[in-house]
Amino acid sequence: MTDHLPTITVHGPEGAHALREPLLAIRAEVKGPLSANGDGAWLTRAATHPGFRLVTVHVDAELVGYAFGYTLKRSSRFWDGLLTPPEDPGLLVEDGRRTFVGGDMMVLPHHRGRGYSHLLHDTMAHSRPEQRAALVVDPDIAQHAAYRAWGWTTLGEYRFTPDSPTYLAMLHDLPLTPARPRSRPPGRRIGEPATNTT
Ligand SMILES: CC(C)(COP(=O)(O)OP(=O)(O)OC[C@H]1O[C@@H](n2cnc3c(N)ncnc32)[C@H](O)[C@@H]1OP(=O)(O)O)[C@@H](O)C(=O)NCCC(=O)NCCS
Secondary structure (H helix, E strand, O other), X not given: OOOOXXXXXXXXXXXXXXXXXXXXXXXXXXXXXXXXXXXXXXXXXXXXXXXXXXXXXXXXXXXXXXXXXXXXXXXXXXXXXXXXXXXXXXXXOOOOOOEEEEEEEEEOHHHOOOOHHHHHHHHHHXXXXXXXXXXXXXXXXXXXHHHHHOOOEEEEEEOOOOOOOOEEEEEEEOOOOOOOOOOOOOOOOOOOOEEEEO
C-alpha cells in the first residue's frame, strides 16, 4: 500500500492571500456554505494581525487542512467574550506581545483521525515569541479532550457574541513542550512530515 505522507508548511500573511480560495473551500466543506462573511473577510482580517501564522497540511497536491493564529494586540477585545472573569484579572491584560491566539483549525472529513490536527497544533505553537497561547473550543467535540491531553487548561466559558453558543477559552504556556507522542495508539500509519517554510 502506498503511504501518502503529509506535508506541513508554515506561511505568513502572503500565504493566506495566495491560498485564499482553497482555504475558503475547506471552511465551506467543514462548516457549510459561507454566509455573511462569505467573501472571506475573516481571513483577510486575521492576516493583518501582527505575528500572523498560517500552517497548512497537504497530502500529495491536495490541501486537506489548516490552522492559523496571531498575536493579540494591546487593544484586543478577545477577552470580552469570557463569561466569568478569572480570580486573577491580570490574566486578561494584553501588552501586544503576551498572547498568541489560535483562530481556526480544520481538517477535511475524509482526512481526519490521522494526526493532522496534532501536527498543525504543534507547528502553530512552535518557536513563538509570546508567553502563552489561547484558543476557544467547542466543549462537545473530541478536540477539547485532545487539547487537555496536550496540556491546555480551561479558563472559562466564552461567547463570541451574546447570542452565540457557549465555548470554552483555554490557555497554554509557551514554549510548548515539543514532540509529544500521539495520545492514542495509531489506527493508521502516518509518516514524518516534510516541513517547509514559505
Ligand atoms: C477538530 C479537527 C481539526 C481534528 O482533526 P484531525 O486531524 O482529525 O485530528 P487528529 O487526528 O490530529 O486527532 C486529534 C486528537 O483528537 C482525538 N482523536 C482524533 N481521532 C480520533 C479517533 N478516531 N478516536 C479517538 N480519538 C480521536 C485524539 O485525542 C487526537 O489526539 P492525539 O493525536 O494526541 O492522539 C477536525 O475534526 C475538524 O476539522 N473538525 C471541524 C472543525 C473544528 O471543530 N475545529 C476545531 C476548532 S478548535
